[in-house]
Amino acid sequence: MSDEIVLKTEDLTKHYGGVQALEGADFELRKGEHVAIMGDNGAGKSTFVRQITGVEQRTRGRIRLYGEDVNFAGPLEAREAGIETVFQTLALADDLDVPDNLFLGREITRLDFLGPFRVLDYRAMRDATLAGLKKTAVKIPDIRNTIRNMSGGQRQCVAIARTATFHSRLTIMDEPTAALGVQETEQVENIIRTLKTQGEPLILISHNMRQVFDLVDRIVVFRRGRICANLLKSETDGQDVVAYITGAKTQPEYAEAA
Amino acid sequence: MAETTHGTGGLAFDRSKRAWPNEVNIFIALILIVAIFEALGQLLPYMKGQSLLFDTNDRFDSIFNEARLRIIILQVSIIGIIAIGVTQVIITGGIDLSSGSIVGATAMIAMSFGQTELVNGNPNPKAIFGLWAMDLPVVVPVLVGLGCGLVAGGINGLLIAYTRIPPFIATLGMMVSARGVAKWWSHGNPISFPTDQYASIGSGMMPVVWFVLLALLFHLILKFTVYGKHTYAIGSNEDAARMSGIAVARHKVLVYTIAGMLASFAAIVLSSKNLTAQSGMGLVYELDAIAMAVIGGVSLAGGRGSIVGTVLGALIFGVIISGFTYLRLDAFYQEMVKGGIIVAAVVLDQWRQHRAAMKS
Ligand SMILES: Nc1ncnc2c1ncn2[C@@H]1O[C@H](COP(=O)(O)OP(=O)(O)OP(=O)(O)O)[C@@H](O)[C@H]1O
Ligand SMILES: [Mg+2]
Numbered sequence: 030m031s032d033e034i035v036l037k038t039e040d041l042t043k044h045y046g047g048v049q050a051l052e053g054a055d056f057e058l059r060k061g062e063h064v065a066i067m068g069d070n071g072a073g074k075s076t077f078v079r080q081i082t083g084v085e086q087r088t089r090g091r092i093r094l095y096g097e098d099v100n101f102a103g104p105l106e107a108r109e110a111g112i113e114t115v116f117q118t119l120a121l122a123d124d125l126d127v128p129d130n131l132f133l134g135r136e137i138t139r140l141d142f143l144g145p146f147r148v149l150d151y152r153a154m155r156d157a158t159l160a161g162l163k164k165t166a167v168k169i170p171d172i173r174n175t176i177r178n179m180s181g182g183q184r185q186c187v188a189i190a191r192t193a194t195f196h197s198r199l200t201i202m203d204e205p206t207a208a209l210g211v212q213e214t215e216q217v218e219n220i221i222r223t224l225k226t227q228g229e230p231l232i233l234i235s236h237n238m239r240q241v242f243d244l245v246d247r248i249v250v251f252r253r254g255r256i257c258a259n260l261l262k263s264e265t266d267g268q269d270v271v272a273y274i275t276g277a278k279t280q281p282e283y284a285e286a287a
Numbered sequence: 288m289a290e291t292t293h294g295t296g297g298l299a300f301d302r303s304k305r306a307w308p309n310e311v312n313i314f315i316a317l318i319l320i321v322a323i324f325e326a327l328g329q330l331l332p333y334m335k336g337q338s339l340l341f342d343t344n345d346r347f348d349s350i351f352n353e354a355r356l357r358i359i360i361l362q363v364s365i366i367g368i369i370a371i372g373v374t375q376v377i378i379t380g381g382i383d384l385s386s387g388s389i390v391g392a393t394a395m396i397a398m399s400f401g402q403t404e405l406v407n408g409n410p411n412p413k414a415i416f417g418l419w420a421m422d423l424p425v426v427v428p429v430l431v432g433l434g435c436g437l438v439a440g441g442i443n444g445l446l447i448a449y450t451r452i453p454p455f456i457a458t459l460g461m462m463v464s465a466r467g468v469a470k471w472w473s474h475g476n477p478i479s480f481p482t483d484q485y486a487s488i489g490s491g492m493m494p495v496v497w498f499v500l501l502a503l504l505f506h507l508i509l510k511f512t513v514y515g516k517h518t519y520a521i522g523s524n525e526d527a528a529r530m531s532g533i534a535v536a537r538h539k540v541l542v543y544t545i546a547g548m549l550a551s552f553a554a555i556v557l558s559s560k561n562l563t564a565q566s567g568m569g570l571v572y573e574l575d576a577i578a579m580a581v582i583g584g585v586s587l588a589g590g591r592g593s594i595v596g597t598v599l600g601a602l603i604f605g606v607i608i609s610g611f612t613y614l615r616l617d618a619f620y621q622e623m624v625k626g627g628i629i630v631a632a633v634v635l636d637q638w639r640q641h642r643a644a645m646k647s
Contacts, residue, residue: 084530105532120530122523124590125516133520134532136513145514145541 033060034096035199035230036081041090043076050076052254054090058199061228063221065241068251068274074234075117077251078203082114083107095198105134111198115205117234119188127172128158131191161194165220181208186216193220200224201232206240218244238267250274257283309584309591313599320603324610331614339606339613355609357492363579363605364498365489365560367598368553370576370583371505372546374597377580378509379542380522380589381447381454385461386550386576389439390569391469393554397432398478398564401425401485413479415472425484432555433548439465440547444540462573469566479563489559497556501549506594518542522589574629579604581632588640604628 036058043051051073058064066074080087083101092099094110101107107114121130132154138147158172167186169179176184185208192200202221206214221244224231235241241248242262250258250273258273258280272278324339340352369386376383402411404421411421439461446457487493509515517538520528529535553572558564583600585592607628611621 082530103532103534104530105534108532114530116530118526118530120524120527122520122527122531122590124519124523129516129520133516133528136516138513143512145517145538146508146512148511149513149516151511 034058035060035062035094036232037093038081039091039093041077041080041092042088043073043080043085044088049254051080054251054256056249056256058230058232061225061230062247063225063231063233063245064247064249065245066232066234066249066251067236067241067270072251073254074251075203076254078114078116078201078232078234081107082112082201084116108135111196113192113195113197113200115188115192115202117203117207119184121176121184121188123177124175126175127162127169127187127190128154130176130187131158131161131194157194158190162190165190165193165223166216167220168216182210182213185209186213189217189220193224197229199230199232201234203234204236205233206235206237214240238270241270242267252276252279255283259283310593310595310599313582313584313596313603317599317603317606320606320610324606324613327614334614337613339610355613359602359605359609360495360498361492362608363601364494365553365557366572366575366604367498367579367601368494368501368556369550369572370579370597370601371501371594372549373573373576374580374583374585374592374594375505375509375518375542376454376546377577377585377587378518378522378589378592379539380525381539381543382458382577382587383443383543383546384455384458384573385439385443385465386546386553387569387572387574388462388465388469389436389547389550390554390557390572391566392439392465392472393432393435393551394558394564394568395469395472395478395566396435397428397551397555398481398485398558399428399473400431401428401481401559402478403480403482406480411480413477415478422482425482425488428481428485429488429555432551434551436548436551436554437544438547440544440550441540443547444543447543448536448539466566469568472566475566477563477565481559481562485559486562487559489556489561494556494560497552501552502594502598509594514538514541519590522591524590575604575625578625578629578632581636582628584639586640587633587636600632 034057036056038054038056041051041054041056054077056077066077068074079085081092083104083106094112099110101110122133125133128151137150137153137157139150140148155172162169162172167190169183169186176187179187185205189202189205192202206217209217218240221231221233225244233241233245246262248258248260248262248265248270249256250260250270252274257276258278260270260273269278273280321340325341328334328337328339338352340356369390373383373386399415400420400423402414402421404411404418406412414421443458443461446452447454509518517528517533520531520533521535521538525535554569557568579600580592580597581587581600582603583592583596583598585596585600608621608625611624
């Protein structure tokens with residue numbers, strides 16, 4: 030079953046009023062596969078992610094996760110279905126510390142019969158945070174520090190550690206290394222390699238050609254809200270990809286995108 | 288003096304750079320303000336060396352002026368109960384302008400179910416309902432009162448969470464409407480002569496007891512429960528909270544409902560303490576409560592603040608108001624200065640926000 034399909038979208042479309050941010054996206058991700066999504070600013074990459082993760086409701090189309098049709102009412106449902114996401118905006122609460130952020134929305138608790146007033150198990154969350162950071166080799170000076178007091182790179186690391194700490198069936202990272210220095214970028218790339226050896230499927234959005242060619246198996250190019258190319262890494266190169274991104278080339282099967 | 292320790296991944300960091308809790312600053316401010324009043328007592332000739340907090344009559348049993356201390360904490364307790372709810376609302380990044388009017392409406396409605404049948408052997412001259420509503424067990428007016436807060440706060444929450452009305456406008460509407468309810472309920476007549484049980488809720492130092500108990504309870508809730516964590520998360524970054532799967536709308540409804548119920552509980556205590564309810568009760572209490580929270584370091588931008596801070600803010604508020612009485616300044620000046628304090632607290636908050644933004 031090595032070619033089991035993790036995620037499949039058909040005709041996935043999102044309009045914001047008159048803006049056709051995403052139009053008819055047919056996308057497929059197989060088990061253990063790492064796929065990059067590339068494209069210019071405003072090409073619809075983040076919009077695509079927001080539809081899959083239940084952050085927004087799609088205008089049209091179908092999403093299948095492990096063969097099942099899914100309609101997430103919100104991001105929590107997507108998470109519960111096993112989709113872990115690093116959003117481009119990071120989605121961290123600035124005034125909370127690292128364990129709080131890692132477990133935001135899925136806290137470890139005691140006395141659960143108290144409903145919303147169930148009690149936080151700070152110790153368990155702290156231990157799990159330390160274990161998670163160790164596993165991903167993320168370096169953070171003090172996990173009790175609030176996010177506000179951290180550098181851009183450290184914030185990014187927290188967001189990534191959050192996805193890597195929890196076992197997931199699909200990991201999505203939207204420009205995870207955009208704000209990072211050389212060392213931190215390497216760290217994130219190592220996390221991604223770890224996911225690859227563990228056979229966890231990944232969608233990576235990145236503008237970094239070198240990174241994409243280092244890490245993924247396949248590259249999907251978005252242009253003005255449409256997919257315009259689907260390229261195996263072994264059959265393409267940087268110049269070729271740039272040609273698709275800029276619109277100099279379009280694959281025949283996506284001709285309507287031109 | 289830099290004490291370095293090792294964090295995750297073996298990074299060294301400087302522990303001494305960690306800022307101390309803001310509550311410490313507020314406590315220092317409280318002490319400074321007391322010191323200023325004490326100094327004025329010594330310096331102003333007409334004060335004849337009186338002291339604000341300390342005993343100047345040379346009694347044996349105490350070094351404090353207990354009467355004044357008692358007045359200060361009694362004075363801030365009832366509005367302090369409201370401020371506990373307002374604190375939570377502000378931490379989510381919202382505001383609640385309706386608490387004062389909720390106090391008025393609740394006091395009227397609750398008291399009318401807590402009246403006694405006979406006053407000195409005569410029928411209660413202020414009776415609102417017939418005999419069936421006289422001498423009811425005290426749980427009835429208390430539950431009715433809390434129900435008022437639940438409804439008013441719930442409407443606030445629903446409006447704010449499910450329509451795009453900003454909290455300022457939604458609670459402003461409630462402020463006007465609830466005051467209307469307070470006036471309509473008995474056509475402006477005061478409601479008096481409660482049962483002994485009802486009268487005991489807020490008698491003597493009971494308001495202080497309620498304030499301390501509720502402050503402790505909500506301190507624990509904000510620090511140690513999921514409710515508290517989500518309250519801070521929403522105020523810090525509402526989008527992040529939503530993306531993390533927090534049911535933001537539902538949580539806001541809960542927060543505003545709790546704030547409404549705390550305001551209505553304050554109304555029960557207040558009407559019990561005064562043995563009467565009037566439609567004008569709780570006028571501008573919402574602003575006093577907001578001032579207490581902001582003085583206590585609760586940021587109007589959301590995400591930051593604590594119940595401990597608000598309690599200290601309430602004490603500062605009380606000390607300043609009593610301080611003016613003690614300096615024998617007219618009530619007019621007190622109001623003017625109160626306005627100034629509120630503005631000053633907000634300016635301070637802006638400045639703190641600015642500094643926090645510079646840091647990140
Ligand atoms: N909430 C929104 N309302 C209206 N238009 C939107 C909204 N979100 C995105 N858009 C528009 O949709 C288009 C696609 O945006 P999207 O964020 O998906 O781009 P992207 O490919 O992620 O770009 P980048 O590389 O800059 O992150 C853009 O034209 C953007 O202006
Ligand atoms: Mg994007």
